[in-house]
Amino acid sequence: xxxxxTLLTLLLLLPVFSGCGSSTIKEEITEKTVDENLxxxxxxxxxxxxxxxxxxxxxxxxxFTRENGYDLIYKNGQQKQANQITAVRMFIQQGVDxxxxxxxxxxxxxxxxxxxxxxxxxxxxxxxxxxxxDKSLYxxxxxxxxxxxxxxxxxxxxxxxxxxxxxxxxxHIVNIQGTSGSTAQIGRTxxxxxxxxxxxxxxxxxxxxxxxxxxxxxxxxxxxxxxxxINVVYCENDNMAIGAIDALEAxxxxxxxxxxxxxxxVVSFDGVNExxxxxxxxxxxxxxxxxxxxxxxxxxxxxxxLERGETPETFNYxxxxxxxxxxxxxxxxxxxxxxxxxxx
Numbered sequence: 001x002x003x004x005x006t007l008l009t010l011l012l013l014l015p016v017f018s019g020c021g022s023s024t025i026k027e028e029i030t031e032k033t034v035d036e037n038l039x040x041x042x043x044x045x046x047x048x049x050x051x052x053x054x055x056x057x058x059x060x061x062x063x064f065t066r067e068n069g070y071d072l073i074y075k076n077g078q079q080k081q082a083n084q085i086t087a088v089r090m091f092i093q094q095g096v097d098x099x100x101x102x103x104x105x106x107x108x109x110x111x112x113x114x115x116x117x118x119x120x121x122x123x124x125x126x127x128x129x130x131x132x133x134d135k136s137l138y139x140x141x142x143x144x145x146x147x148x149x150x151x152x153x154x155x156x157x158x159x160x161x162x163x164x165x166x167x168x169x170x171x172h173i174v175n176i177q178g179t180s181g182s183t184a185q186i187g188r189t190x191x192x193x194x195x196x197x198x199x200x201x202x203x204x205x206x207x208x209x210x211x212x213x214x215x216x217x218x219x220x221x222x223x224x225x226x227x228x229x230i231n232v233v234y235c236e237n238d239n240m241a242i243g244a245i246d247a248l249e250a251x252x253x254x255x256x257x258x259x260x261x262x263x264x265x266v267v268s269f270d271g272v273n274e275x276x277x278x279x280x281x282x283x284x285x286x287x288x289x290x291x292x293x294x295x296x297x298x299x300x301x302x303x304x305x306l307e308r309g310e311t312p313e314t315f316n317y318x319x320x321x322x323x324x325x326x327x328x329x330x331x332x333x334x335x336x337x338x339x340x341x342x343x344x
Contacts, residue, residue, distance in 0.1 A: 092121060107181065127183070146186070211237050322339055
């Protein structure tokens with residue numbers, strides 16, 4: 001038996017990736033019919049601000065196809081929480097089976113998630129988390145341990161400087177942060193701040209780069225006007241790192257790992273953008289902590305578990321690596337776990 005309903009569905013055209021910056025995601029509105037035998041999933045993606053985000057969107061689209069038993073309704077929030085809240089309410093009105101949400105920021109979700117619960121629609125969070133008083137407002141979450149990523153990065157930096165005989169007080173670090181209030185920004189910023197305090201590093205400033213290449217370039221150029229002794233740039237994603245490197249080189253700075261010889265070290269997160277990986281192979285980016293964007297199959301597995309009446313783990317972490325072309329540090333140990341430093 002089929003139930004036919006008219007839906008205004010936003011279909012994402014698969015992004016075309018370039019080696020520099022984030023690609024443009026296009027949407028078109030069409031009408032379609034929903035097969036009652038398919039599992040209908042409403043996916044609210046926060047936007048298309050980076051190559052990581054576009055790859056994450058593509059992974060979700062590839063997992064939730066009609067061939068795999070799903071009917072996907074996709075909505076791009078364009079980096080605005082208000083758009084995402086509207087999308088979630090649209091999904092509720094349409095009576096989807098599941099809502100998948102990649103929230104722009106952590107706060108401000110209590111009311112709309114309560115509406116989803118009242119409608120008996122399970123909510124699965126992807127990538128970022130939400131800060132709600134009632135944790136039962138969502139079923140589960142899948143994504144990265146962002147503070148662990150930061151611990152890996154800062155442990156690598158600690159070992160690197162020790163091997164190169166660089167005193168802690170010689171490190172003058174600036175942090176180009178991701179979107180303020182996002183889970184990735186909170187974890188990566190906290191990890192760096194803790195490491196600077198524990199190791200005696202000079203953390204000079206932290207500025208929001210919004211996870212975009214253009215903002216990373218803009219922020220780095222402004223920092224160079226305010227500080228003349230920067231020797232480590234901690235970028236909370238690859239796109240901002242690419243922009244920062246552009247600004248550093250435009251200012252006549254040499255980007256690399258030889259801090260004692262006046263070079264500026266750039267470190268980054270994600271490992272998705274091909275140009276950033278090439279920069280890592282060249283040594284322009286000294287180290288990248290991986291952030292795995294391929295969540296589609298993981299979310300599909302969680303939905304299948306819920307369909308069987310099971311209760312999946314609330315927090316589902318993905319395994320991630322750390323990359324560097326430098327042979328200085330072979331492995332790092334964080335929280336009792338050893339990670340090999342791999343070539344990008």
